[in-house]
Amino acid sequence: MLFAEITYALTGIGLFALGLRGSLLRRSLLGRIIGFNVCGAGVFMLFVAIAYRGPEQVPDALPHALVLTGIVVAVSATALALALGRRLRESEHE
Amino acid sequence: MMAMQLWQLLDLLLAGLTLGLGWAAVSSPDLRRSVVFFIAFGLLLAVVWARLKAPDLALAEAAIGAGLSGALLLSALRDEPDTAMVGDVRVGPIAALISLASLALAAGFAWVTVHTLGSADPVRLADEITAQLPNSGVSNPVTAVLLNFRAYDTLLELAVLLAAVLGILALGPARRPYRAAGPLLDGLLRWLVPLLIVTAGYLLWAGAHAPGGAFQAGAMLAAAAVMLRLGGHTSAGLPRAPIQRILLTAGIAAFVLVGVTTTGLGLGFLQYPEGWSGALILLIEAAATLAIATTLALAYIGGRPTTWGPEKPANTAGEPAERD
Numbered sequence: 001m002l003f004a005e006i007t008y009a010l011t012g013i014g015l016f017a018l019g020l021r022g023s024l025l026r027r028s029l030l031g032r033i034i035g036f037n038v039c040g041a042g043v044f045m046l047f048v049a050i051a052y053r054g055p056e057q058v059p060d061a062l063p064h065a066l067v068l069t070g071i072v073v074a075v076s077a078t079a080l081a082l083a084l085g086r087r088l089r090e091s092e093h094e
Numbered sequence: 095m096m097a098m099q100l101w102q103l104l105d106l107l108l109a110g111l112t113l114g115l116g117w118a119a120v121s122s123p124d125l126r127r128s129v130v131f132f133i134a135f136g137l138l139l140a141v142v143w144a145r146l147k148a149p150d151l152a153l154a155e156a157a158i159g160a161g162l163s164g165a166l167l168l169s170a171l172r173d174e175p176d177t178a179m180v181g182d183v184r185v186g187p188i189a190a191l192i193s194l195a196s197l198a199l200a201a202g203f204a205w206v207t208v209h210t211l212g213s214a215d216p217v218r219l220a221d222e223i224t225a226q227l228p229n230s231g232v233s234n235p236v237t238a239v240l241l242n243f244r245a246y247d248t249l250l251e252l253a254v255l256l257a258a259v260l261g262i263l264a265l266g267p268a269r270r271p272y273r274a275a276g277p278l279l280d281g282l283l284r285w286l287v288p289l290l291i292v293t294a295g296y297l298l299w300a301g302a303h304a305p306g307g308a309f310q311a312g313a314m315l316a317a318a319a320v321m322l323r324l325g326g327h328t329s330a331g332l333p334r335a336p337i338q339r340i341l342l343t344a345g346i347a348a349f350v351l352v353g354v355t356t357t358g359l360g361l362g363f364l365q366y367p368e369g370w371s372g373a374l375i376l377l378i379e380a381a382a383t384l385a386i387a388t389t390l391a392l393a394y395i396g397g398r399p400t401t402w403g404p405e406k407p408a409n410t411a412g413e414p415a416e417r418d
Contacts, residue, residue, distance in 0.1 A: 045112075072158060072386065080393075
């Protein structure tokens with residue numbers, strides 16, 4: 001077990017919990033979306049930490065590929081959520 | 095030994111900073127601060143990916159996680175009422191309960207993770223990837239996984255992106271455009287946008303053997319579009335509407351075309367014929383780059399661009415009657 005692997009894996013879990021708490025405790029949609037993104041970043045960090053195999057070794061490419069697609073999906077989901085929120089506010093004003 | 099301890103110190107520092115910024119982003123009662131902390135958090139994540147030997151991710155995170163997400167959230171902040179800027183975080187007994195539950199969840203996960211990582215060497219797919227890499231047509235293992243070994247997943251991922259952007263386009267018109275930039279920003283844009291386009295081309299080409307690829311290149315092009323939009327170019331540098339529609343589907347179209355052709359040749363779906371992998375991967379990646387860039391640019395614009403013309407009037411005859 002590598003020091004870096006365990007440190008970042010635990011940090012990822014911490015971020016996951018922080019983000020979850022944030023997305024539940026926030027009042028505004030924007031704040032909740034930020035919480036959700038931090039939550040996702042935690043999952044990404046856990047994956048990348050597990051892929052790490054030490055300074056001399058080539059890391060595992062499969063989790064990297066998963067996280068790469070994850071980053072792109074996360075930003076488009078964020079954009080969709082923001083567009084939904086904007087539409088919601090507009091319909092409340094009508 | 096000394097170098098080892100320095101690395102561990104750096105790891106602890108980075109991990110602590112990431113947690114601190116993540117905490118600040120989700121817990122700051124002021125929404126504006128939250129957004130700024132979140133952007134800094136994204137940049138720090140890019141550093142963490144670089145530290146964990148994931149340069150592909152570091153590139154993508156710097157462009158998308160910190161850049162594009164930040165730009166999106168900052169634009170959304172404009173629409174947020176001023177009352178949302180303070181006291182955005184709930185307090186009270188239920189909030190304390192939720193905090194406690196999250197903490198318990200984290201402790202549980204941590205326990206499981208430490209035990210799993212500490213167990214005998216787990217089975218990893220990395221060795222399989224390394225063994226098959228020479229047959230993949232590229233030498234960057236991440237690109238090999240994305241465009242060859244797990245190409246089907248990437249095809250579906252592009253479909254997810256398309257679904258998201260279709261949702262955004264269907265929800266309504268674009269955000270208000272920005273004012274035209276002053277001469278200083280305009281001059282900067284003249285330099286920056288061509289530079290970003292060249293960088294995107296480089297990343298696309300380099301993705302075969304070095305960190306880079308369609309996602310990073312697409313994000314670079316989208317960054318150029320965001321810059322143009324911020325500089326007052328309403329169209330964000332995107333082409334005419336019919337071409338935009340073609341570009342949005344280009345990635346999936348290239349994937350499906352290659353897949354159907356390989357099936358027609360008697361190979362499996364997306365099973366590249368020998369010797370053709372490199373060329374086919376580049377073809378798909380080039381199309382995917384354009385699709386990802388257009389998707390992200392339209393996602394930033396936040397709705398149906400005004401250049402698409404007025405929405406067609408809805409077919410009122412087919413609408414269901416209103417119920418009370």
